[in-house]
Structures are given as structure tokens and as C-alpha cells.
Amino acid sequence: MATGRGTREPRLVTGSRDLDECVAVAEKYAGEVDRDGRFPHEAIEALQTAGLISPAAAEGRVIAPVSEVCGIVRAVSAACASTGMIVGMHYTQLSALARYSAGNAYLRELLADVVGTQSLIASSTTERATGGDTGRSSCAVRPSGDGVALAKDASVISYATQAQVVLVTARRADDAEPTDQVLVACERAHLELTLTSGWDAIGMRGTDSSGYQLTATLPGDAVFDTPYRRILAEDMAAVTHVMWTSVWLGIADAVVAKVRSKLAKEGGSTARPANSRFYEMLAKRQMIDSVCAAVREEYERADGEPSFAAALRVNALKTIASDNLVEIATAGLDILGMAGYANGSPLSVGRLVRDALSAPLMVGNDRIRANSADLTLIAGR
Numbered sequence: 068m069a070t071g072r073g074t075r076e077p078r079l080v081t082g083s084r085d086l087d088e089c090v091a092v093a094e095k096y097a098g099e100v101d102r103d104g105r106f107p108h109e110a111i112e113a114l115q116t117a118g119l120i121s122p123a124a125a126e127g128r129v130i131a132p133v134s135e136v137c138g139i140v141r142a143v144s145a146a147c148a149s150t151g152m153i154v155g156m157h158y159t160q161l162s163a164l165a166r167y168s169a170g171n172a173y174l175r176e177l178l179a180d181v182v183g184t185q186s187l188i189a190s191s192t193t194e195r196a197t198g199g200d201t202g203r204s205s206c207a208v209r210p211s212g213d214g215v216a217l218a219k220d221a222s223v224i225s226y227a228t229q230a231q232v233v234l235v236t237a238r239r240a241d242d243a244e245p246t247d248q249v250l251v252a253c254e255r256a257h258l259e260l261t262l263t264s265g266w267d268a269i270g271m272r273g274t275d276s277s278g279y280q281l282t283a284t285l286p287g288d289a290v291f292d293t294p295y296r297r298i299l300a301e302d303m304a305a306v307t308h309v310m311w312t313s314v315w316l317g318i319a320d321a322v323v324a325k326v327r328s329k330l331a332k333e334g335g336s337t338a339r340p341a342n343s344r345f346y347e348m349l350a351k352r353q354m355i356d357s358v359c360a361a362v363r364e365e366y367e368r369a370d371g372e373p374s375f376a377a378a379l380r381v382n383a384l385k386t387i388a389s390d391n392l393v394e395i396a397t398a399g400l401d402i403l404g405m406a407g408y409a410n411g412s413p414l415s416v417g418r419l420v421r422d423a424l425s426a427p428l429m430v431g432n433d434r435i436r437a438n439s440a441d442l443t444l445i446a447g448r
């Protein structure tokens with residue numbers, strides 16, 4: 068079976084940089100990445116060199132636990148949210164590959180390869196026909212020669228051309244229901260990506276979330292044995308929202324730091340309105356942090372499919388964190404005034420506000436709220 072590996076020379080991870088250095092690199096290039104809407108090569112390469120794209124874990128685990136990676140994602144996102152989002156999205160895919168590859172030698176080898184070379188894994192769930200409905204696919208896996216083939220009209224795939232692997236959702240077969248989905252590991256060598264739309268968005272401009280017609284011819288073992296519905300329920304939903312929230316906390320940290328610096332410099336009465344608005348920002352950030360920690364701890368303790376209540380909490384994390392982030396970012400802008408509004412000012416929050424606005428629509432909050440309401444009504448609680 069041709070695995071297609073070897074298209075990229077494995078690079079030795081030196082561990083010569085630490086997280087602070089990586090954050091400094093991300094910060095240095097964040098403005099340029101945003102202005103030019105380009106992939107943050109410098110910061111991603113720094114993280115790769117530091118072994119922080121797929122941090123290894125002690126005690127025999129292949130990858131570091133979620134709690135450890137949250138800290139990396141948050142710190143990097145405060146400097147450049149696009150870079151942090153790439154790391155967070157990659158880790159979500161890595162987590163699924165690590166957890167559901169047991170018993171599949173092909174996927175196990177792929178995992179070792181990705182960790183060893185600190186390569187990126189991208190994700191393709193969004194499809195032109197189904198939008199942000201991750202639980203349904205239109206495209207299907209079909210038999211092809213000794214293996215399988217797949218064609219997907221993928222309207223958004225972040226950093227697809229920079230990734231070694233894209234994990235793609237699809238229907239199990241041509242005659243399968245839209246909800247009968249599998250996850251497929253598409254290595255670069257098996258993939259053809261034809262650009263259908265570019266990425267010129269108001270925020271998160273470095274994620275290169277372009278649209279592609281994706282076609283792949285793959286070995287049969289590239290299809291995960293575990294149904295996608297279970298992978299999503301047990302792992303991906305929680306990890307995705309915890310990672311995204313870590314990015315958003317990083318953005319909140321950066322806005323808070325700018326407001327703090329302005330208010331501290333000004334001194335004056337602690338009773339002034341700006342101080343109480345600042346306090347509200349801090350309280351909202353604390354709330355996001357607490358809900359995220361609760362979901363993360365529940366995920367790390369869980370064994371198998373989460374309870375109904377836990378699934379609702381994962382959904383709630385997404386809507387609470389994203390809505391409150393937008394409020395934190397715009398409140399920061401209000402307090403900073405022109406100093407925050409002007410591009411190029413040391414207190415500018417332009418990029419941070421624009422990046423924050425992506426949070427409620429990365430899988431639309433209304434879609435998530437409707438899903439939670441349906442679940443609750445069906446369960447009669």
C-alpha cells in the first residue's frame with residue numbers, strides 16, 4: 068500500500084526555542100500577517116522548531132493533554148490570534164487521530180509521522196451544500212481500485228495548502244444518509260486541492276481559510292473505523308470548543324492589557340465609569356475562563372460518550388465564550404476611544420476586534436442554540 072509519505076523530509080525537532088520566544092515571533096509579524104492576509108509562516112515555524120505544534124506528553128502519551136495545549140494556544144493568540152487558531156484547530160484534529168487510530172497501522176504511522184515532523188493537520192467539515200452543519204455531509208466515500216475516493220466542495224479549509232494531512236468528513240457511502248458520516252485522513256500526496264474561493268476576510272486574516280474543490284484517492288485504511296458521530300460526541304466537539312475558547316481568551320487578554328495600560332497611566336478616581344466597565348470586562352473574561360475550565364476538566368475525566376448535560380455544556384461554552392468575547396473587545400474599544408480605533412496606535416485594538424467578530428460565526432451561534440434547544444425539547448427536560 069502506497070502511503071504517499073516522504074513528500075516532505077522529516078525535520079528534527081530541536082526544542083531550541085521556548086514558548087516566550089514563539090510568542091515574540093508571533094507578535095512581531097502579527098500586523099503584517101493581518102495587513103497582507105497571509106499565513107503566519109514565521110510563528111508557525113518557530114512553534115514547529117520548539118516542538119510546540121504537537122507537544123509530546125510524558126507518561127507514554129503520544130500528545131500533550133488538552134490543558135497543556137490550552138496554555139500554549141492562549142499565549143500565542145494574545146500575540147496573533149490567527150496563529151493561535153491554527154495551533155488550536157490542528158490540535159483538535161491531532162487529538163482525534165491519536166484517540167481513534169488504535170488498531171489501524173496506517174493511521175498510527177501517520178500520527179507518528181505528523182508528531183515527528185511537527186506537521187499541521189487541517190480540517191474539512193464545512194461543505195457548500197451543508198454549511199456549518201458538522202453533523203451532515205453531502206459528499207461520500209466511494210470504492211476506487213484497491214482503496215477509496217472522495218470529492219468534496221469544501222467552502223472553507225484553513226491552512227489547507229500548509230498542512231500535511233486534512234481530516235475530511237463525508238458520508239460513509241453513496242447510499243448512506245447525510246448523518247452517517249466517517250472521518251477520512253487525506254495526506255497531501257493523495258490530495259488535489261483546486262481553489263474555488265480565496266480568503267480576504269475582516270478578521271482572522273492569517274488562517275488562510277480558502278475554499279477548495281477537494282479530490283482524494285486513498286488507501287481504504289485512511290477511513291477511520293469509529294463513526295464520525297461518535298468521534299464528534301466523545302472528542303471533537305469538546306476539544307474544538309475548548310481550543311477556540313483558548314484563542315478567544317488570548318484575544319481578551321490582549322484587549323484587557325491595552326485597557327489596563329491606559330487606565331493605569333491615567334490614574335484618577337476609581338469610581339469613574341471606565342473603571343467599572345473595565346471591571347465588567349474582567350468579570351466576563353473570568354466567566355469564560357471558568358466555563359472553559361469546567362468543560363475541559365469534564366472532557367479530561369470523561370470515559371466514552373458524554374452525558375446529555377455535558378453535551379449541552381459544550382454547546383453553551385461556544386455561545387457564552389464567543390458572545391462575551393465580542394462584548395469584551397467592543398467595551399475595550401469604547402474605553403480606549405480614538406487610541407484604540409486608530410490603526411498604528413500602540414493601543415490600537417482594530418485587529419483584535421476584527422478577529423473577535425469571527426467567534427460567533429465559526430459554526431453560527433444561532434445554529435448551536437437551535438441544536439441545544441432541540442436536544443432539550445426532545446429529552447423533555
Ligand SMILES: Cc1cc2nc3c(=O)[nH]c(=O)nc-3n(C[C@H](O)[C@H](O)[C@H](O)COP(=O)(O)OP(=O)(O)OC[C@H]3O[C@@H](n4cnc5c(N)ncnc54)[C@H](O)[C@@H]3O)c2cc1C
Pocket residue numbers: 156189190191192193194197198199200223224225226271274276425428429430431432433434435437
Ligand atoms: C476563521 C475561520 C476558520 C474556519 N476554518 C474552517 C476549517 O478549517 N474547516 C472547516 O470545515 N470550516 C472552517 N470554518 C467554517 C466554520 O467553522 C463554519 O462552519 C462556517 O463559518 C459556517 O458557514 P456559514 O456561516 O456560511 O454557514 P451556515 O452554517 O449556513 O450559517 C449561516 C447562518 O445561518 C444560521 N443557521 C444556519 N442553520 C441554522 C439553524 N438550523 N438554526 C438556526 N440558525 C441557523 C447560522 O447561525 C448563521 O448565522 C472556518 C470559519 C472561520 C470564520
